[in-house]
Amino acid sequence: MDANKCESIMQEYLFLDKNQILPLKITMHLLSCKKCRSEVRMLSKAQKISAAPLMESVSPDDASIKMVMNKLFSPNKVKPISLTRWAISGILMLLLLLVFGLASRNLHNQDLQLAFYLIFAGIITVYGAMFIGCNLDFFVKKIDSFSESRKISLA
Amino acid sequence: MTQKRDAYLVSSVLKGNKKAFEILMSLYKKRIYALGKNFFKNVQDSEDYVQEVFIKAYENLSSFKGEALFSTWITRIAYNLAINAVNRRKDFLPIADETLLESKVLSPEEELIRKTTILAVQEAVKDLPEKYSICLEMYFFHDLSYKQIEEITNLPENTIKSHIFRAKKILRTKLKEVY
Numbered sequence: 661m662d663a664n665k666c667e668s669i670m671q672e673y674l675f676l677d678k679n680q681i682l683p684l685k686i687t688m689h690l691l692s693c694k695k696c697r698s699e700v701r702m703l704s705k706a707q708k709i710s711a712a713p714l715m716e717s718v719s720p721d722d723a724s725i726k727m728v729m730n731k732l733f734s735p736n737k738v739k740p741i742s743l744t745r746w747a748i749s750g751i752l753m754l755l756l757l758l759v760f761g762l763a764s765r766n767l768h769n770q771d772l773q774l775a776f777y778l779i780f781a782g783i784i785t786v787y788g789a790m791f792i793g794c795n796l797d798f799f800v801k802k803i804d805s806f807s808e809s810r811k812i813s814l815a
Numbered sequence: 816m817t818q819k820r821d822a823y824l825v826s827s828v829l830k831g832n833k834k835a836f837e838i839l840m841s842l843y844k845k846r847i848y849a850l851g852k853n854f855f856k857n858v859q860d861s862e863d864y865v866q867e868v869f870i871k872a873y874e875n876l877s878s879f880k881g882e883a884l885f886s887t888w889i890t891r892i893a894y895n896l897a898i899n900a901v902n903r904r905k906d907f908l909p910i911a912d913e914t915l916l917e918s919k920v921l922s923p924e925e926e927l928i929r930k931t932t933i934l935a936v937q938e939a940v941k942d943l944p945e946k947y948s949i950c951l952e953m954y955f956f957h958d959l960s961y962k963q964i965e966e967i968t969n970l971p972e973n974t975i976k977s978h979i980f981r982a983k984k985i986l987r988t989k990l991k992e993v994y
Contacts, residue, residue, distance in 0.1 A: 674983040675976065678960045702928070702990050703983065709925050710932040711958035713918045714849055717841045724848075724862050725840045728869045733833055801860075 665689070666696050673700055746791055753787060821885035828876055840869050846957055847893050849915045853949065854897040856908050868893045883966060890957065891967045909940040909948045916956055931989045939982035946970060947978045954979050
């Protein structure tokens with residue numbers, strides 16, 4: 661068989677898409693050329709084998725599938741609070757503290773002032789703890805990536 | 816066959832069948848996870864990404880009209896989500912987890928062919944920009960056609976074709992060396 665012809669047929673074959681029907685010209689050549697036929701068989705086998713693993717399904721009991729199902733269909737699903745809302749409420753809280761500080765400048769009852777500041781301190785602590793608790797995943801990732809980058813820069 | 820199965824599952828989900836969505840996820844999890852591993856490199860981020868993709872897919876399921884294959888539709892969502900994580904995109908790693916490309920039931924000959932294909936794709940992506948590396952992976956490991964890859968990535972079909980052609984040529988040479 662003419663080597664140039666084989667080469668040109670193989671080039672044409674390599675340009676074909678997945679599951680594309682072989683043009684008549686290629687089919688005819690393959691019928692008469694054992695070498696090309698075996699090359700084509702090997703190439704299509706290679707493509708079939710390489711695509712097979714990712715086509716396998718996983719068990720529906722897979723952890724991430726269960727988590728998605730919980731997130732989507734859990735009856736007591738809690739919608740996460742967005743970072744914007746956290747930021748707005750934090751700013752509002754600080755503004756209120758500032759307004760109270762300004763408004764209570766002329767207040768002579770220091771016990772009352774102290775009580776209010778203690779309440780504010782409690783609220784800020786609860787706010788901070790809830791903010792970190794609700795976004796724990798975000799903070800853990802940030803800390804992980806920070807320590808990774810430090811390791812790289814130290815190495 | 817696959818198209819009909821997926822269309823049936825999607826319509827079942829839209830009618831309120833939660834179990835059908837669970838089946839859809841089990842069918843596509845490996846592919847989405849493999850894509851995530853390319854972009855995020857680590858297990859935790861890839862697992863989070865898989866969940867994000869499925870939640871987004873569920874929320875937008877009514878927009879799936881069956882014009883494209885479900886595999887194309889969900890891979891497009893996954894690809895866009897990964898690309899939008901701009902900072903992470905710089906870290907794209909071709910064939911990030913070879914264990915994902917292992918099959919349980921392969922004869923020694925098939926195993927050799929599988930490894931040769933991975934080597935060929937690795938060699939082909941070496942000098943390619945990352946956006947084309949993912950095209951090769953989609954073609955060889957995600958079983959997507961040129962047209963599907965074009966629909967997912969919005970890259971020109973002819974460029975995709977020529978990069979895949981080059982990879983196939985490398986694969987051909989490598990297979991010749993083996994056999």
